[in-house]
Amino acid sequence: MINRDNIVIRTDQLTKSFGDFTAVDHISFSVEKGEIFGFLGANGAGKTTAMRMLCGLSKPTSGEGFVAGYNIRTQARQIRKNIGYMSQKFSLYEDLKVWENIRLFGGIYGLKEDAIREKTEVLLDKLGMTQQRERLVKTLPLGWKQKLAFSVAIFHEPKIVFLDEPTGGVDPTARREFWEMIYDTADKGITVFVTTHYMDEAEYCDRVSIMVDGRIDALDTPRRLKQTFKAESMDSVFTALAETSTRQSE
Amino acid sequence: MLKYLLEKEFKQLMRNPFMPKLIMFFPLMAMLLFPWAATMTIKNVNIAIVDNSHSTVSQQLTEKIISTGYFKPASFPNSYDKALESVTYGKADVILEIPSDFEENLTKTGVSSIMISANSVDGTKGSLASSYLVSIVSDFATSIQESRSATIQSSMIDIKPYFKFNPGMDYKVFMIPALIVMLLTIICGFLPSLNIVSEKEVGTIEQINVTPISKLMFIAGKLIPYWIIGIIVISIAFAVAYFVYGLAPAGDILSVYLLSFIYILVVSDIGLIISNYSSTMQQAMFVMFFFILILILMSGLFTPVGSMPDWAQWIARFNPLKYFIIIMRSIYLKGSRLSDLLPEIYALLGFFAVFTTWAIASYRKRT
Incomplete structure (x- = not known):
């Protein structure tokens, strides 16, 4: 089961409220090093809010959380050095070229000029985007943008990478390629924390948690979840749980 | 970085x-x-001149005012009320009323009065226009006095401001x-x-x-x-x-x-x-x-x-x-x-x- 020494994310009763609304309601869970951890939930279930707290973008209302061994309340700066993040909304600079975006974030994370140059070549080659290096990012197709954003998020070789609905809106081929990148990343020992609402993607995760109305209602390997809920697929598991929701999704 | x-x-x-x-x-x-x-220099102020005097002197005054370039004759109404009306309709900014006994008083006593009314809706324009008008009229009065008596009493003290730095x-x-x-x-x-x-x-x-x-x-x-x-x-x-x-x-x-x-x-x-x-x-x-x-x-x-x-x-x-x-x-x-x-x-x-x-x-x- 879970090896205590290997835990890279741990939360204890982590909560975030906006006024009367409790977006994330006392969640407690742990993620192990090198895992692909699927963070599932319907729209408005609180996935993004929880992830933003873990990334140091949002302050918890109550409860505790530790990422890469650092407290999310007091050591946000330490955490930021050790994580990569890809937001739901594409957030690279559209008016910069492909190589310029890579260079900018490499520089911000303190990589040396030479290292940036070398790694950029390797990366572009691996992505098959060497021809596109001089293109403005806004002219790229969405699938390529997503792959680039993911690559930029792990360019500085973080311990954990957070991906917020990384495959939203891209075609099945691009999604499969994206998941290949996720596997490669996990193989390198980088923990992948990924939210999604594609249930077939949930099957690819090592472990999956399902959020309903701000709470984590289920957390296990996809195989065991299917057994527990006596379901054929993750989709049925998810539907069974989502039906218990009382929250209006937008 | x-x-x-x-x-x-x-x-x-x-x-x-x-x-x-x-x-x-x-x-x-x-x-x-x-x-x-x-710029605070005001030009082309529309003036309504009510000339009740219809005399040579009032003619000269009118010409002098217009020749300065600061004023543009908007109308020559025959009564003050009519002039006021043109101000109301925005055709004039300043009214100059010359009384009927203007020339008579001026020749007899050397003293006469005129009335200046300025539209102060635009305060800056109104006050600047009326002060221009006052200085033109007093300049005119001085020149008349000078031509009447050879003495130069009125201009014994001549103030010439010198604006330093500008x-x-x-x-x-x-x-x-x-x-x-x-x-x-x-x-x-x-x-x-x-x-x-x-x-x-x-x-x-x-x-x-x-x-x-x-x-x-x-x-x-x-x-x-x-x-x-x-x-x-x-x-x-x-x-x-x-x-x-x-x-x-x-x-x-x-x-x-x-x-x-x-x-x-x-x-x-x-x-x-x-x-x-x-x-x-x-x-x-x-x-x-x-x-x-x-x-x-x-x-x-x-x-x-x-x-x-x-x-x-x-x-x-x-x-x-x-x-x-x-x-x-x-x-x-x-x-x-x-x-x-x-x-x-x-x-x-x-x-x-x-x-x-x-x-x-x-x-x-x-x-």
Whole structure:
């Protein structure tokens, strides 16, 4: 089961409220090093809010959380050095070229000029985007943008990478390629924390948690979840749980 | 790290289809147009002359008034009420009523009265127009007296004011240094106020916020580009002031630059602070507009701060624009040296320290 020494994310009763609304309601869970951890939930279930707290973008209302061994309340700066993040909304600079975006974030994370140059070549080659290096990012197709954003998020070789609905809106081929990148990343020992609402993607995760109305209602390997809920697929598991929701999704 | 941020800001700026043009043409156009518009010399005031006298003298007076070029005859109504009507309809700004016994009184006693009424809806225009008219009429009266008696009693004391530092009392000379300040305030205030908030709107700020970059670095990366833009803007403005209006600073141009460097940072800080607190570009723009309007109106640019009510003067003390306008006018027109302007320089440095700290503190990576 879970090896205590290997835990890279741990939360204890982590909560975030906006006024009367409790977006994330006392969640407690742990993620192990090198895992692909699927963070599932319907729209408005609180996935993004929880992830933003873990990334140091949002302050918890109550409860505790530790990422890469650092407290999310007091050591946000330490955490930021050790994580990569890809937001739901594409957030690279559209008016910069492909190589310029890579260079900018490499520089911000303190990589040396030479290292940036070398790694950029390797990366572009691996992505098959060497021809596109001089293109403005806004002219790229969405699938390529997503792959680039993911690559930029792990360019500085973080311990954990957070991906917020990384495959939203891209075609099945691009999604499969994206998941290949996720596997490669996990193989390198980088923990992948990924939210999604594609249930077939949930099957690819090592472990999956399902959020309903701000709470984590289920957390296990996809195989065991299917057994527990006596379901054929993750989709049925998810539907069974989502039906218990009382929250209006937008 | 800063290097990469600056590279990014400049690349974005240069790729923007509009920004580089704005930075070049706005100062150029503003410097070519504003000085002519911001003048207090009033010309072509529409005058309604009610001549009840119909005499040679009243004819001469009318001609003199019109020949000055300040007044344009709008109508010659036959009664004061009719004249007032033309003011109501906006056809005339000033009424001059000449009484029927004008010439008679003038020849008999040497004294006569006329009535001047000015429309004060536009206060400046009204008061300036009536004072012009008074001086034209009294000039006319003097010349009549002189021709009547050879004695020159009336002009025994001749007051000729000498306007120091701006001998021609040229409004353009007085306004240009202040207009340069206004230009800097608008460009170096508005552009940064839209910058951070636009990154919030597109979402790119998220990607920056998850990086370990420090607040100081981030703000420095935003501030320095506007500093350089500001230097370009004032250089264009100085060049236009010199080549078009022949106005060079009486003092040291280096002092002008040195203090502009501080001032640009002060206004850009204000812009960044507003951007940090705003969540949409629209919001940032309106808030900035509100502040710029107050800053400009309470700066002494158009009306002297000394004649504002006490409470307004008290507020103006917190207006960096006020100090910089004093600095610019003093160096440009009087040739003041840095040592003459210490209180203003200290004030600017104070604003710089406070606003920069505020800009850094108000940038929040975490909500």
